[in-house]
Amino acid sequence: MNNDGVMCDLGKLLARILMSVMFIVSGYGKIGAYAGTQEYMASAGLPGFLLPLVILLELGGGLAILFGFCTRWLALAFAAFCLLSAWLFHNVPGDQMQQIMFMKNLTIAGGFLALACAGAGKFSIDHAMARKKHRH
Numbered sequence: 861m862n863n864d865g866v867m868c869d870l871g872k873l874l875a876r877i878l879m880s881v882m883f884i885v886s887g888y889g890k891i892g893a894y895a896g897t898q899e900y901m902a903s904a905g906l907p908g909f910l911l912p913l914v915i916l917l918e919l920g921g922g923l924a925i926l927f928g929f930c931t932r933w934l935a936l937a938f939a940a941f942c943l944l945s946a947w948l949f950h951n952v953p954g955d956q957m958q959q960i961m962f963m964k965n966l967t968i969a970g971g972f973l974a975l976a977c978a979g980a981g982k983f984s985i986d987h988a989m990a991r992k993k994h995r996h
Contacts, residue, residue, distance in 0.1 A: 865982075872981030873928075879971055880926040883938070887919030904948045917941060925975075928984020935976035942969035 890897045890911065898908035921934045946965035952958035980986040 869982040872975070872978060873983040875971065875975060876925050876928060876931070876980065876984070879938075879968070879975065880922040883918040883922035884926065887915050887917070887922060890915050890918065906948065928980030928986050931980035931984065931986050932976045935972040939969040939972035939976065942966070942972065 894911065897914075898911050901908055901911060901914075917937060921938065924930055924934050925938070942965045946962045946969070950958045950962035950965060952962075
């Protein structure tokens with residue numbers, strides 16, 4: 861067994877865990893703070909009817925990333941989501957905290973783009989499904 865391959869797959873697993881936790885927690889939190897989240901979205905000019913889609917992406921997509929399911933496509937969706945969120949909610953020149961949040965979102969988007977290129981790795985549903993498909 862190639863130790864570099866195992867280390868790379870463990871790195872991809874750790875990346876998926878670290879990148880998904882924030883979105884899972886955030887999506888779940890939006891369910892409990894539904895009205896407040898809709899108001900916050902409205903303050904940025906977004907219609908509240910988009911909130912279920914945001915929750916689906918954050919919670920459902922976060923869990924899918926965690927387990928390595930549809931990883932490449934969801935990673936692209938999350939990269940776009942992070943860039944859009946940065947622009948809509950954190951693009952406040954002169955506000956240092958918002959600029960840090962803006963840069964954080966850009967950084968996370970970069971991580972998701974790298975994950976989209978690299979794939980989920982061996983410790984994932986994607987890998988198990990690909991193996992099963994190739995056996996038949």
